[in-house]
Amino acid sequence: MAAGAREATGPRLRPGFPGRLLALGHALALFGLLLAGAVLLALLAAPVILAALGLGQFLKYQLNHGLAFDGQDARDLFALLLGLACCRLVLPAALLATRRLAMLTRRLSARWCGVAIAAAYAPKPVPATAGSRHLGYQQRMSWLLNDVSTWRDTAWLVVNLVVGWVLLLAPVMMVGFGVITFLVPGSAAVPGMHGVSRWATPPAFPGNTPTVLLAIGVALVALGVATGPVALRGYGGLARLVLTPSREAELALRVEQLAQTRRETLDTGAAELRRIERD
Incomplete structure:
Protein backbone atom coordinates (compact mmCIF):
# COMPACT_ATOMS: atom_id res chain seq x y z
CA MET A 1 0.00 0.00 0.00
CA ALA A 2 1.12 3.52 -0.64
CA ALA A 3 2.30 5.60 2.25
CA GLY A 4 -0.44 7.72 3.69
CA ALA A 5 0.21 11.41 3.90
CA ARG A 6 0.45 12.97 7.34
CA GLU A 7 -2.25 15.46 8.18
CA ALA A 8 -1.83 18.14 10.79
CA THR A 9 -5.43 17.93 11.90
CA GLY A 10 -8.15 15.40 11.26
CA PRO A 11 -11.83 16.02 10.57
CA ARG A 12 -13.72 17.79 13.32
CA LEU A 13 -16.19 15.78 15.36
CA ARG A 14 -19.87 16.55 14.86
CA PRO A 15 -20.83 19.25 17.40
CA GLY A 16 -23.88 19.48 19.62
CA PHE A 17 -25.85 16.96 21.63
CA PRO A 18 -26.62 14.66 18.64
CA GLY A 19 -22.91 14.51 17.88
CA ARG A 20 -22.13 13.54 21.46
CA LEU A 21 -24.72 10.77 21.37
CA LEU A 22 -23.30 9.62 18.05
CA ALA A 23 -19.87 9.49 19.65
CA LEU A 24 -21.17 6.83 22.06
CA GLY A 25 -22.37 4.75 19.10
CA HIS A 26 -18.98 5.15 17.44
CA ALA A 27 -17.31 4.02 20.65
CA LEU A 28 -19.40 0.85 20.65
CA ALA A 29 -18.56 0.22 16.97
CA LEU A 30 -14.85 0.63 17.70
CA PHE A 31 -15.24 -1.75 20.62
CA GLY A 32 -16.58 -4.28 18.12
CA LEU A 33 -13.37 -3.84 16.12
CA LEU A 34 -11.46 -4.36 19.37
CA LEU A 35 -13.17 -7.72 19.83
CA ALA A 36 -12.33 -8.66 16.24
CA GLY A 37 -8.72 -7.74 16.98
CA ALA A 38 -8.76 -10.00 20.03
CA VAL A 39 -9.83 -12.91 17.81
CA LEU A 40 -7.05 -12.12 15.33
CA LEU A 41 -4.51 -11.93 18.15
CA ALA A 42 -5.58 -15.39 19.30
CA LEU A 43 -5.26 -16.70 15.73
CA LEU A 44 -1.76 -15.25 15.50
CA ALA A 45 -0.57 -16.63 18.82
CA ALA A 46 -2.30 -20.03 18.95
CA PRO A 47 -0.43 -21.79 16.06
CA VAL A 48 2.98 -20.60 17.29
CA ILE A 49 2.25 -21.58 20.88
CA LEU A 50 0.87 -24.97 19.83
CA ALA A 51 3.90 -25.76 17.68
CA ALA A 52 6.34 -24.59 20.37
CA LEU A 53 4.62 -26.62 23.10
CA GLY A 54 4.48 -29.73 20.91
CA LEU A 55 8.16 -29.45 20.02
CA GLY A 56 9.16 -28.73 23.62
CA GLN A 57 7.20 -31.65 25.04
CA PHE A 58 8.46 -34.00 22.32
CA LEU A 59 12.11 -33.11 22.94
CA LYS A 60 11.67 -33.23 26.72
CA TYR A 61 10.09 -36.69 26.58
CA GLN A 62 12.83 -37.95 24.28
CA LEU A 63 15.57 -36.69 26.58
CA ASN A 64 13.94 -38.23 29.65
CA HIS A 65 12.96 -41.59 28.11
CA GLY A 66 15.53 -42.17 25.41
CA LEU A 67 14.60 -42.54 21.76
CA ALA A 68 11.57 -44.75 22.40
CA PHE A 69 8.39 -43.78 20.53
CA ASP A 70 5.09 -44.36 22.33
CA GLY A 71 1.68 -42.78 22.76
CA GLN A 72 2.99 -39.67 24.51
CA ASP A 73 5.41 -39.09 21.65
CA ALA A 74 2.59 -39.48 19.16
CA ARG A 75 0.46 -36.88 20.93
CA ASP A 76 3.34 -34.41 21.16
CA LEU A 77 4.27 -34.99 17.54
CA PHE A 78 0.65 -34.52 16.49
CA ALA A 79 0.50 -31.20 18.39
CA LEU A 80 3.71 -30.10 16.67
CA LEU A 81 2.45 -31.02 13.20
CA LEU A 82 -0.91 -29.42 13.88
CA GLY A 83 0.79 -26.22 15.02
CA LEU A 84 3.00 -26.16 11.92
CA ALA A 85 -0.01 -26.76 9.67
CA CYS A 86 -1.88 -23.92 11.36
CA CYS A 87 1.18 -21.70 10.95
CA ARG A 88 1.12 -22.37 7.23
CA LEU A 89 -2.63 -22.03 6.75
CA VAL A 90 -3.69 -19.51 9.40
CA LEU A 91 -0.78 -17.13 9.97
CA PRO A 92 -0.64 -15.46 6.51
CA ALA A 93 -4.41 -14.91 6.46
CA ALA A 94 -4.40 -13.62 10.05
CA LEU A 95 -1.54 -11.19 9.32
CA LEU A 96 -3.33 -9.81 6.26
CA ALA A 97 -6.56 -9.52 8.25
CA THR A 98 -4.64 -7.65 10.96
CA ARG A 99 -3.39 -5.23 8.32
CA ARG A 100 -6.91 -4.65 6.99
CA LEU A 101 -8.19 -4.09 10.52
CA ALA A 102 -5.44 -1.55 11.20
CA MET A 103 -6.26 0.29 7.98
CA LEU A 104 -9.94 0.35 8.94
CA THR A 105 -8.95 1.73 12.35
CA ARG A 106 -6.99 4.49 10.62
CA ARG A 107 -9.97 5.46 8.46
CA LEU A 108 -12.43 5.43 11.35
CA SER A 109 -10.01 7.31 13.57
CA ALA A 110 -9.90 10.13 11.03
CA ARG A 111 -13.66 10.06 10.45
CA TRP A 112 -14.96 9.51 13.99
CA ILE A 117 -3.10 8.44 11.10
CA ALA A 118 -0.54 7.87 8.34
CA ALA A 119 0.26 4.44 6.90
CA ALA A 120 3.46 3.10 5.36
CA TYR A 121 3.43 -0.51 4.19
CA ALA A 122 6.01 -2.28 2.09
CA PRO A 123 4.64 -2.86 -1.44
CA LYS A 124 3.52 -6.33 -2.36
CA PRO A 125 6.31 -8.13 -4.22
CA VAL A 126 5.98 -9.64 -7.65
CA PRO A 127 5.33 -13.44 -7.52
CA ALA A 128 8.58 -15.35 -7.88
CA THR A 129 6.93 -18.00 -10.04
CA ALA A 130 6.59 -16.83 -13.64
CA GLY A 131 2.97 -16.54 -14.73
CA SER A 132 1.61 -16.90 -11.18
CA ARG A 133 -0.77 -14.33 -9.72
CA HIS A 134 -0.29 -15.41 -6.09
CA LEU A 135 2.68 -15.26 -3.76
CA GLY A 136 4.14 -18.46 -2.41
CA TYR A 137 4.08 -19.14 1.31
CA GLN A 138 7.73 -18.24 1.94
CA GLN A 139 7.55 -15.10 -0.20
CA ARG A 140 4.31 -13.98 1.45
CA MET A 141 5.62 -14.54 4.98
CA SER A 142 8.92 -12.83 4.14
CA TRP A 143 7.00 -9.83 2.79
CA LEU A 144 4.78 -9.59 5.86
CA LEU A 145 7.28 -10.38 8.61
CA ASN A 146 10.02 -8.12 7.22
CA ASP A 147 7.65 -5.17 7.13
CA VAL A 148 7.90 -3.11 10.33
CA SER A 149 4.29 -2.01 9.88
CA THR A 150 3.15 -5.62 10.37
CA TRP A 151 4.65 -5.65 13.85
CA ARG A 152 3.22 -2.19 14.51
CA ASP A 153 -0.26 -3.45 13.60
CA THR A 154 0.19 -6.49 15.84
CA ALA A 155 1.32 -4.27 18.70
CA TRP A 156 -1.85 -2.23 18.21
CA LEU A 157 -3.95 -5.37 18.76
CA VAL A 158 -2.26 -5.85 22.14
CA VAL A 159 -2.43 -2.19 23.21
CA ASN A 160 -6.04 -1.94 22.07
CA LEU A 161 -6.98 -5.01 24.07
CA VAL A 162 -5.20 -3.79 27.21
CA VAL A 163 -5.95 -0.06 27.18
CA GLY A 164 -8.31 0.80 24.34
CA TRP A 165 -11.43 -0.74 25.85
CA VAL A 166 -11.17 1.59 28.87
CA LEU A 167 -11.37 4.68 26.68
CA LEU A 168 -14.19 3.25 24.58
CA LEU A 169 -16.41 1.87 27.32
CA ALA A 170 -15.92 4.46 30.07
CA PRO A 171 -18.53 6.96 28.76
CA VAL A 172 -20.89 4.19 27.60
CA MET A 173 -20.76 2.44 30.98
CA MET A 174 -21.27 5.79 32.72
CA VAL A 175 -24.48 6.35 30.76
CA GLY A 176 -25.67 2.78 31.28
CA PHE A 177 -24.87 2.86 34.98
CA GLY A 178 -26.65 6.16 35.39
CA VAL A 179 -29.78 4.95 33.61
CA ILE A 180 -30.10 1.50 35.16
CA THR A 181 -28.89 2.22 38.69
CA PHE A 182 -30.25 5.72 39.27
CA LEU A 183 -32.65 6.98 36.61
CA VAL A 184 -34.94 3.95 36.56
CA PRO A 185 -35.39 3.80 40.38
CA GLY A 186 -35.52 7.59 40.52
CA SER A 187 -38.30 7.76 37.95
CA ALA A 188 -40.73 7.36 40.86
CA ALA A 189 -40.24 11.09 41.43
CA VAL A 190 -41.72 11.81 37.99
CA PRO A 191 -45.51 11.81 37.83
CA GLY A 192 -46.92 8.93 35.82
CA MET A 193 -43.66 6.91 35.81
CA HIS A 194 -43.95 5.19 39.18
CA GLY A 195 -44.31 1.78 37.50
CA VAL A 196 -40.98 2.15 35.70
CA SER A 197 -39.17 2.48 38.99
CA ARG A 198 -40.05 -1.12 39.86
CA TRP A 199 -37.78 -2.45 37.10
CA ALA A 200 -34.61 -1.84 39.12
CA THR A 201 -33.76 -1.90 42.82
CA PRO A 202 -32.52 1.47 44.13
CA PRO A 203 -28.95 1.52 45.48
CA ALA A 204 -28.68 1.41 49.25
CA PHE A 205 -27.17 4.56 50.73
CA PRO A 206 -28.45 7.21 53.16
CA GLY A 207 -30.86 9.65 51.59
CA ASN A 208 -31.59 7.57 48.50
CA THR A 209 -34.88 9.24 47.80
CA PRO A 210 -36.27 9.12 44.23
CA THR A 211 -35.43 12.79 43.74
CA VAL A 212 -31.79 12.25 44.77
CA LEU A 213 -31.52 9.15 42.58
CA LEU A 214 -32.99 11.06 39.64
CA ALA A 215 -30.51 13.90 40.09
CA ILE A 216 -27.52 11.55 40.32
CA GLY A 217 -28.72 9.62 37.25
CA VAL A 218 -29.12 12.76 35.18
CA ALA A 219 -25.65 13.93 36.24
CA LEU A 220 -24.04 10.59 35.32
CA VAL A 221 -25.79 10.40 31.95
CA ALA A 222 -24.87 14.00 31.15
CA LEU A 223 -21.25 13.35 32.15
CA GLY A 224 -21.08 10.19 30.03
CA VAL A 225 -22.56 11.95 26.99
CA ALA A 226 -20.24 14.94 27.45
CA THR A 227 -17.09 12.81 27.74
CA GLY A 228 -17.90 10.62 24.71
CA PRO A 229 -16.08 12.84 22.17
CA VAL A 230 -13.17 13.32 24.58
CA ALA A 231 -12.80 9.56 24.97
CA LEU A 232 -12.90 9.14 21.18
CA ARG A 233 -10.14 11.72 20.73
CA GLY A 234 -8.10 9.95 23.39
CA TYR A 235 -8.65 6.64 21.60
CA GLY A 236 -7.60 8.19 18.29
CA GLY A 237 -4.50 9.61 19.94
CA LEU A 238 -3.63 6.18 21.35
CA ALA A 239 -4.08 4.59 17.93
CA ARG A 240 -1.90 7.26 16.31
CA LEU A 241 0.79 6.73 18.94
CA VAL A 242 1.04 3.05 18.04
CA LEU A 243 0.13 2.94 14.34
CA THR A 244 1.90 6.00 12.95
CA PRO A 245 5.13 5.03 11.16
CA SER A 246 8.32 6.91 11.81
CA ARG A 247 9.45 9.56 9.35
CA GLU A 248 12.45 7.43 8.46
CA ALA A 249 10.18 4.47 7.67
CA GLU A 250 8.04 6.60 5.36
CA LEU A 251 11.10 7.91 3.51
CA ALA A 252 12.60 4.42 3.20
CA LEU A 253 9.30 3.11 1.85
CA ARG A 254 9.12 5.94 -0.67
CA VAL A 255 12.63 5.15 -1.90
CA GLU A 256 11.73 1.45 -2.17
CA GLN A 257 8.58 2.27 -4.13
CA LEU A 258 10.52 4.47 -6.55
CA ALA A 259 13.18 1.79 -7.00
CA GLN A 260 10.53 -0.86 -7.65
CA THR A 261 8.76 1.41 -10.14
CA ARG A 262 12.07 1.94 -11.92
CA ARG A 263 12.76 -1.80 -12.05
CA GLU A 264 9.29 -2.51 -13.43
CA THR A 265 9.72 0.23 -16.05
CA LEU A 266 13.08 -1.19 -17.14
CA ASP A 267 11.67 -4.73 -17.28
CA THR A 268 8.73 -3.53 -19.35
CA GLY A 269 11.03 -1.64 -21.71
CA ALA A 270 13.33 -4.65 -22.11
CA ALA A 271 10.36 -6.92 -22.84
CA GLU A 272 9.09 -4.44 -25.44
CA LEU A 273 12.50 -4.33 -27.12
CA ARG A 274 12.63 -8.12 -27.27
CA ARG A 275 9.16 -8.18 -28.81
CA ILE A 276 10.20 -5.65 -31.45
CA GLU A 277 13.32 -7.67 -32.26
CA ARG A 278 11.25 -10.84 -32.67
CA ASP A 279 8.83 -9.05 -34.96
Missing part, protein backbone atom coordinates in the same frame (compact mmCIF):
# COMPACT_ATOMS: atom_id res chain seq x y z
CA CYS A 113 -12.16 10.59 16.33
CA GLY A 114 -10.83 13.54 14.37
CA VAL A 115 -7.32 12.05 14.42
CA ALA A 116 -5.62 11.30 11.10
